[in-house]
Amino acid sequence: MPAAATPRFSVIIPVYGVEGYVRECLESMISQNYRDVEIIAVDDCSPDGSGAIIDEFAARDPRVKAVHRAENGGIGAARNTGLDHATGDYLLFVDGDDSIRPDSLAAVAARLEEAGDPDILLLDHVRTHWDGVVEQSNSAKYLAGIRGRAVAPLDHLELLRMFAVVWNRAYRRDFFTANGFRFADGLYEDALMVYTTMAAAGTVAGLEHVVVEYRQRRHGSSMRSSSPRKHFVIFEQYEKVFAFLDGRSGLEEYRKVVFERMVSHFLHTFARGFRIPKGHRRAYLRRASRVYRALEPAGFTPPPGILGLKFKVLKAGSYPAFQLLKLANGTREAAVRALARVKRRAGRRVLRAYYAFQRRLPVDQNLAVFSAYWGRTPACNPLAIHETARRLAPGVRAVWAVNKEYAAGLPPGIDRIAPATFGYWRAMARAKYLVNNVNFSDAVVKRPGQIHLQTHHGTPLKRMGLDQQHYPAVARSMDFARLLARVDRWDWSVSSNLHSTEQWERVYPAAFTSLDTGYPRNDVYYRATAADVRRIRGELGIEHGRRAILYAPTVRDLQRDAFVPRLDLARLARELGPEYVLLVRTHYFYGDDPELRALAGSGALIDVSRHPSVEELCLAADALVTDYSSVMFDYANLDRPIVIYADDWDVYRTTRGVTFDLLSGDPGDTPGVITTTEDELIESFRGGAWEGERAAALRGAFRERFCTWDDGFAAERVVRRVFLGEEEDRPPVVPLDKRTPAPTPRVAEGIRLPSQARREEQQRLAPARFDQ
Structure with missing residues (x-):
């Protein structure tokens, strides 16, 4: 060949x-x-x-x-x-x-x-x-x-x-x-x-x-993350340059230019306090002076002006002289310090005096503050972590920051503190653990000894963090400097798949450590039993034998004030027929919708917008219909049909931005049937495509990409790492082909399936493949 x-x-x-x-x-x-x-x-x-x-x-x-x-x-x-x-x-x-x-x-x-x-x-x-x-x-x-x-x-x-x-x-x-x-x-x-x-x-x-x-x-730059002494290698590198030049003739003028570049590089490095902090500056200057005098070419003339004066001071190796020069001329470093002092003074004027006082008291090693969705009902990853911590770390006392309007619906056993009260600021100042699926307010100060655990609340199809700067629909309402100040408080960032980890690392540039554990809120999809599925469906009012379709669209950034259905919900319910029942879940940003309330009152559908647990709704549903909501990534854990209804894809990806092409039809990108019109959506159910072989194959590839670490043990991995300080990731992640999701509603209700489908369900529900 x-x-x-x-x-x-x-x-x-x-x-x-x-x-x-x-x-x-x-x-x-x-x-x-x-x-x-x-x-x-x-x-x-x-x-x-x-x-x-x-x-x-x-x-x-x-x-x-x-x-x-x-x-x-x-x-x-x-x-x-x-x-x-x-x-x-x-x-x-x-x-x-x-x-x-x-x-x-x-x-x-x-x-x-x-x-x-x-x-x-x-x-x-x-x-x-x-x-x-x-x-x-x-x-x-x-x-x-x-x-x-x-x-x-x-x-x-x-x-x-x-x-x-x-x-x-x-x-x-x-x-x-x-x-x-x-x-x-x-x-x-x-x-x-x-x-x-x-x-x-x-x-x-x-x-x-x-x-x-x-x-x-x-x-994350190596220049910022390296220890100060590692920056001293700059001298050895330039000594190697001149050793190389010594072996060649005719380089006299070349040496002068390289020498000038070398000394400028020394000064540049010295001026950056994050590279050469206070305790190392005298030693650095002494070493730079020795290298200067050893390598200075014959006939070299320092540049004119203040830069040349810096050359001479560096050659002398006098730290006091350099300090005097800085006072006379001023430096970028001094300006940055002055700006920081102004910001700190402004911050102290804003922060509550009581909160400032409490922050001077010892951190309570056994106190954790939880919150979810800006003070709404306890839910999502924080709630799953809280429940697991009760079992594995019982010495940790938990309180939840919950707004007044949600206080009446708290689950049993939840201790509440009201935001903007003395109790709230005392807890925020003293708690060792601060857990949230969004960010705490700007007024919260990260003090030494506190641990901030950011759990997030979805896999990012849409652009997040700094990526939003390029999309005016969201950038106009976002203060990115404040966003990054909040991100700087994070110690840990929970992720359910490699895609999420990549995105969080890039769009939230800070010093947090990624917890590649899976999403704790998705543990229930591998823990729930047939009895749980029957109970939830009964509480929702789903009649025995009906196929429940969960419709859960996401918010539109250009349409945040009120829910505007992108479907004729009454027609959809009518066309699907009595075999199906629609569960409609609007985004939590939207308030009560009169039209939706009227349809629910007439029995055309079930409005589940205010239901406290999205996870329970997913367990109750035979299929999911969504547009661009991150619920699709969670629902994929159940290995049940997903139908995408994307009538405004071009507008959405232009105004909000997306991280991959959901509508490509490629394995890994697309979770099932794609529809862009109401008629296509209806036909996908009437014709059976929603649960056909092609949809199942796409769903399988989607699960492989996005359900990487969700296996029923994510909350335990988080608690062991963060609350118990265990370094080893345990329990180990169960391979995807060894996991057993919760039973489908039809299996849970004992409904007889066609023979082939029944055999597939029996294989899927073979004896549990992981230890409880």
Whole structure:
């Protein structure tokens, strides 16, 4: 067989702690119109789901190679591993949380051919900030200076002033390997590689085209997360640069420019308190001074103005002199501190004096405050966690923050505190555990010793968090700075599937730890018995033998004031006939609807909008009809039919945004029959498609993707990890094919099924496959 053709590009992607971003990175690669590329994604023992994501892409696209390192070695080691697998003519390095713009590879290929395959091709980029701001780089003027030419870098030293990173350039692989280039350990390895490769290159060219979108993460950057002493490796990296230059002649002017870039880099790092905090600043300055004096080239002249003065102070290594210079000139760091002081003073004026007093008292190690849906009736994941904590952590006392209008409907055994009262602020100040499926109010202060557990309340089909900035229908009512301040309080974030974990990590950039446990509220779908199903249906008034269809649409951001049915509910009930009964559940944002109340009064349907438990409604239903509500992901656990009625998909995804194409019809995206008109919806039931083989196959693939960790033990895993401090994930997740959902209503009611369907139900209800 002929040998496989060498790809034009090898794209090397180090992957560590980027599960919220690496999917976007890989999508940006495989969707390029230029196809002659191999994509080498190197999992550096990432502790999150990043490795599974690159495996997924490798399975679906043969150009993607998923490489898993045996031990963590850092970004340099991961890139070296990628180099060992690379076969392309040119090497491109892209970080796992960045992406490349459409048509970029075609533009790079065209420019390389035009330039005669230079050793290095310099690329433009933009910085994309977490708040939506896109910042142009300084590269354009340098690239314009060599427009249309391939030049010797020693003749164009201004090119050294481009951002010194490896992902804004393409390297000819035989040039790279012939010179023995390998990435060093530790931070600041890019600068070492950039300045040594530019010194060795015979020709470089430029591409005046934005290729890379360099993501500025609010949280999770290696520069922010590393310990202060790890930043001292910057000195060793530059010492290696100059050791490399020492072995080459004719680089006198080159050395001067690199030296100026080096000292500027030292100053840049020193000015960022999150890298070099107070206790390490004197040592850093002393080390920088020694390196300055050891490596200063003959004839070097510091730049003019205040920057040159900083050079001289750094060379002297005088920390007091540097402090005086800061006082005289002011720095960005000082401005940030001053702004923070203003914010703190404003916050103290707003916070209740009583709350401030209570926060000075000890944290109650055995007190937990629960809340759900902005102070509504106890429900959802917080309630499931509360009930499990009663059993596994009985020493923890629980109180629920519940608004006055919901107080009368509290379940037995719930201790209530009323928001905006002395008792509420005392509990919020003193409780060790704060549990919510939304956020607590902005006035809540996260104090040391408290643990915030964010449970969420659905799998995100619609765009959430920072993604909402791009959709005016929701962005106009959202204060994103306050949102992020609330997110910063989270210690734990509960997730039911990898899709959710990726989304939460990306759209809520903060330091929380993901709890990949499954949704506690979905435990009941594997715990409920036939008697439970019969009881719930009886309480709802569903007659024996009738097929209950739960219709649960989501809210529309352009229509939040009142429920406007997107279906003629009376016609739907009439056309389905007496065999069926409609359970209609409006979104909790909507109040009472007179038309719906009238239809329920006439017996055409059952209005379950105010029922306290969505989970019970799902257990009672033979099928679910919804549009874009996250209830579909929960209901899929029951392995019962789901019908999508999406009459406004184009409007919804344009105004609200979606994370995947629900209507694609592809396995994993679509949970069952898709309908876009009322007639199609009615026919799906009349013709039997709603429970046909095609719908069942789609539902199975949907369950595999979105019911990953829901197995009946999610609440226990959360309680053991958060309340009991157990490190090991236990109990282990039951595989999907070993789980037994609650019996369907027809089985629970003992209704005789056709033989084939009966056999399938008997197989599904074989003896329990997991320990109770």
